[in-house]
Amino acid sequence: MSSQNVLPAYVLKHISDRLYEKRKLAALEVEQVVKQLAAAGRADRIDAVIGSLTSYATSSQANARKGGLLCLAATAVALAGCPPGEMRPPNLLQRIVPPILASFTDQDSRVRYYAIESLWNVAKSTRDSFLQVFPEVFESLFRLCSDADTNVQNAASFLDNLVKDIVAESHDFSVAGFVPLLQEYLEVANPFKRQFLLGWLSLLDSLPDIDLASHLACLLPGLLGMLSDSNAEIRSACTKLLQEFLLELQTSGGGADVSRIALILAQQLQQRQEDPAAQLTALRWLHTLVQLAPRQLLPHTAAVLTEVLPCLGHEISEISTAARQVNADLLDQLQQQQQGQQGQQQQGQRGSSALAAAAEGGLDSQALLATVSKQLEGDAEVSKLEALQWVNALLSRDARLLQDQQQLLLAALCDALSAASDRVVTESLAVLASVADQRGHFPAVMATLLDCFRGAGGARLLQRRGGLIIQQLSQRLGGLRVYKELSRLLQEEEDVSFAGGMVQALNLILLTSSALQELRGLLQASLRSAEAADVFAQLFASWSHSCAASLALALLAQAYSLACELLAVMAQEPLSMRPETAVELSQLVSLLEAPAFAPLRLQLLQPAAHPALLRAAHGVLMLLPQGDAFRTLQTRLQSVPIMALLANKEQQPQRGGGGLDTAAFGGSSGSFSALDLNAGAEPPPASPTVRPRQSPQQQQPEVAQSPPQWQLVQQRAPLIEDKRLVQLFKSRVSRLP
Secondary structure (H helix, E strand, O other): OOHHHOOOHHHHHHHOOOOHHHHHHHHHHHHHHHHHHHHOOOHHHHHHHHHHHHHHHOOOOHHHHHHHHHHHHHHHHHHHOOOOOOOOOOOHHHHHHHHHHHHHHOOOHHHHHHHHHHHHHHHHHHHHHHHHHHHHHHHHHHHHOOOOOHHHHHHHHHHHHHHHHHHHHOOOOOHHHHHHHHHHHOOOOOHHHHHHHHHHHHHHHHOOOOOHHHHHHHHHHHHHHHOOOOOHHHHHHHHHHHHHHHHHHHHOOOOOOHHHHHHHHHHHHHHOOOOHHHHHHHHHHHHHHHHHOHHHHHHHHHHHHHHHHHHHHOOOHHHHHHHHHHHHHHHHHHHHHHHHHHHHHHOOOOOOOHHHHHHHOOOOHHHHHHHHHHHOOOOOHHHHHHHHHHHHHHHHHOHHHHHHHHHHHHHHHHHHOOOOOHHHHHHHHHHHHHHHHOOOOHHHHHHHHHHHOOHHHHHHHHHHHHHHHHHHHHHHHOHHHHHHHHHHHHHOOOOHHHHHHHHHHHHHHHHHOHHHHHHHHHHHOOOOOHHHHHHHHHHHHHHOOOHHHHHHHHHHOOOHHHHHHHHHHHOOOOHHHOHHHHHHHHHHHHHHOOHHHHHHHHHOOOOOOOHHHHHHHHHHHHHOOOOHHHHHHHHHHHOOOHHHHHHHHHHOOOOOOOOOOHHHHOOOOOOHHHOOHHHOOOOOOOOOOOOOOOOOOOOOOOOOOOOOHHHHHHHOOOOOOHHHHHHHHHHHHOOOO
16 A cells, blocks of 8 residues: 555655755654554554655655655654554564665765664664664664764764663673674774774673673774774773773683683784784783683693793883793693692502693693794794793603604704804703703704704804803713714714814814813823723714814824824825815814813923824924914924933933933934834833942832833733724725815
């Protein structure tokens, strides 16, 4: 039925009139007609009226749209005021509200204003039933709150307040259905819309029948984003709202999912790295949550720690302090749980291992170890130090974690050795030593350490930190143990250049580090101790990758005859043609001035007892090109009066006798060339001496003199097999480039 048969013609004319008074009059007439129809139970005619008014509200004529909106509101008012029991069209609001909301986006600001006014009348008259269209109304208000027209904004504010009152009075409002809409809209950047949303959140939080805490995980991301808004009012309102939420969690907890909230906060730390306000708030929330529900957060320690550790080195002190607090909270919880488990075991309670117990408590130790190991790859010193503390705590909790995480952990620890901070390097070495002390893990640690020195980056690390690394590990694990294992690995090394460089570095550290004094002392006894000789042979097997290192090791072990043999090999081609050989020998000359070779330099004063040493020293001199190293060694050798020392040894029994018999050394010139240095360890011929006559009082019983050291060495089978070692040296150096 057409509305023309229901509404008078003059009413239809006034609906689209250009004057507001006539349109208002038409709305009043429509209200009366609808009341009469409702009283008569003519729902079909009411439906026809609504359809006709909707066509006016969507007309292309602005005045018709304005009049249609007013009349639609009048229809809703008329039906809302009907006594109970009177006939109403089904889905009344679903038919009246949509055309009104469509006008919220009208290009004419006056039409938008009348639309708001009409919806305000509808909402005021329908109250509780108005919540049937709440989602659509809220969405339209959200768009309209930032309208360019001030009058429209003010009108929208009045409507918004009315809708809030309706929600506050209702006991049937579904916040669960409303939160997804809020979650989506909270990501907007418009300040008017943000204020609109904050107002609604404050309202919902103040209602006793609504538990908004159970939906915090959905709301937090958007709220944290508002903390950096350029508008101070928005920042203040958002901060206040978050503080209220946090206080509610501390006091009652409500139905909040603490674990989910913690994970959301951790994600926000990663996503809002350029937003200090959001990061600081997220860390403070995490601190509260860890203290509030530590057991609930235990399974998520790895996920939280992944984002907290990088914040430890933040340039803003407040953020770094808050991150340290959260990190300390989590570490305390881990240690407290471990103490609790140890207490249970001491009381005799049967249980599984610490790892299984942790799994029962929800802690994934494997994931946590992987997480903190990955943090060692970062740049911040404090983050790496805390990660190392976590590694120590986890390994002390259960060393079997290494079974699955050994490769990842060792790679991370070795990567940390390249850190700029000496403290990080030292702590990393402490953890490496701790891992190496675990049964069966020492070879893997040494192999991984050796791999750290490969490539261009590894070469820089060896040059910059090699000494510190080897010394620290030697102090913690024992220099002999470390050097024997590294030597074993280098014997199997296929990269000859890498092996040579490593051997030269290890040799330099061996000869100059105070941490390796015990190992040097052992090697110096290689001619007297089978154990020392065995160690010497093991090291020489890899030291032979370098000419100078092999020669230095032989000189340190006082195996001077072996040193002569090595020099003879170096004097032959192709070694003698290698520029590297001369460079290495020059470096050796510098090492000979080190304290480790002080015994060797003193033995130069005993030419008769150590002729092979003289031969080796002059052999080095002959192989050196004339330069600084040549002059240094030449000066050292010229300061030793060899002929005088030999003569003095022969003339010592004679007191006041004749002068030095130079004829025994090949003439009166005293030339060193006359000395037979090829005699090896043979003693020099003794000159006959005349013993002066003694009085009876002066005569004493003769005491058997112990043979000199060189005779004792000759009497025993040689502990160092020169021929075998020389052959090994030849095979190694033949592969040198």
